[in-house]
Amino acid sequence: MPTNLPLSGQNIVLTGTKMTHSVSSHILERGGNVYHLPLIAVQEATSSNDGEKLSKALNSEWLIFTSQNAVEAFSQKLVRASLSIEKSRAKIAAVGEKTASALEKIGFQIDFMPSTYSADKFVVEFPKVAGKVESCLFLKGSLAKATIKEGLPFPVDEWTVYETIQSTEHISELTTLIQNSKDATIIFASPSAVNVFNKYVAPQTGWRGYQIAAIGHVTEQALLNAGAKVDVKPEKYTMLAIIEELAKKKGRSS
Structure with missing residues (x-):
């Protein structure tokens, strides 16, 4: 795979209940690695x-x-x-x-x-x-x-x-990925996922050393309340918009 793609080398983690084919394709086509490690279930x-x-x-x-x-x-x-x-x-x-x-x-x-x-x-x-x-x-x-x-x-x-x-099935895998990854982005789409992360993962990893993305201002506020710094929040509250914003952000920093 070309190394000049906007998300090349990035590990993108989705913490919500669903991961659609269109979202995973968006990440892979831009060079990123996609992980679906849900923190909540319905x-x-x-x-x-x-x-x-x-x-x-x-x-x-x-x-x-x-x-x-x-x-x-x-x-x-x-x-x-x-x-x-x-x-x-x-x-x-x-x-x-x-x-x-x-x-x-x-x-x-x-x-x-x-x-x-x-x-x-x-x-x-x-x-x-x-x-x-x-x-x-x-x-x-x-x-x-x-x-x-x-x-x-x-x-x-x-x-x-x-x-x-709450779903704790993937806590260990998520924690290990964060601790061993040099370029990880954790995407939160709900305050519920933020709460589970804050309870089980953050005590082991802290809220630093990886990029944090939020869908929506309510999720953003939940992250801020937990002590996190939100790096990416698109104006349009969709998963595809956040992937595009991540790609643009990487391009600007290159």
């Missing part, structure tokens, strides 16, 4: 009244999704209940391109996406589009903050459709 949250909640969701005026995980959990519930989204009267609000893409794959059309993929920007922009809303349901994860429920000027029901749990 699982669908189920309950005996899921059928009742599904019916309510399909009859809501608006459904709000802020993650692919929520879309996947919702889709699984629809399949088990043998329900089709064709029966839905709801408009769809999505935060993030990947979330929107996941919704479109199961047949939804996106009616609103905020200009910046964050909940605090969402609560500012969404009311201007939605107007007066009588029934709104936010499908969320167990660790979602109250930003959407408390930030919108109309009542918002919430449904926790998945749970986020």
Whole structure:
């Protein structure tokens, strides 16, 4: 492989739950080595009244999704209940391109996406589009903050459709990689991953000696609170944007 590629020799570590082919290809094509060492895992949250909640969701005026995980959990519930989204009267609000893409794959059309993929920007922009809303349901994860429920000027029901749990399976491998690598970049996409790293990895490695990248200002703040220095945070809150920013940063420093 050519040694003049922008990420040549860099070890790029993804700590989130997913690694798509497009992301890994972006890293490899630019000369980097890619490691998927998730610090969190997700699982669908189920309950005996899921059928009742599904019916309510399909009859809501608006459904709000802020993650692919929520879309996947919702889709699984629809399949088990043998329900089709064709029966839905709801408009769809999505935060993030990947979330929107996941919704479109199961047949939804996106009616609103905020200009910046964050909940605090969402609560500012969404009311201007939605107007007066009588029934709104936010499908969320167990660790979602109250930003959407408390930030919108109309009542918002919430449904926790998945749970986020810490994953320690890759702690040893991640710690060893950091300690032995001369050029590592750790990418964080959520405060949850930051918390696990801070608890299990940072006590052994510290927050220095490697590059830290954050997707989104909420994740950035979690890193700063933990004592880390954030080296890269793209304006666009996507994984592909962060890879591009890493490549540009390496090019500027060469």
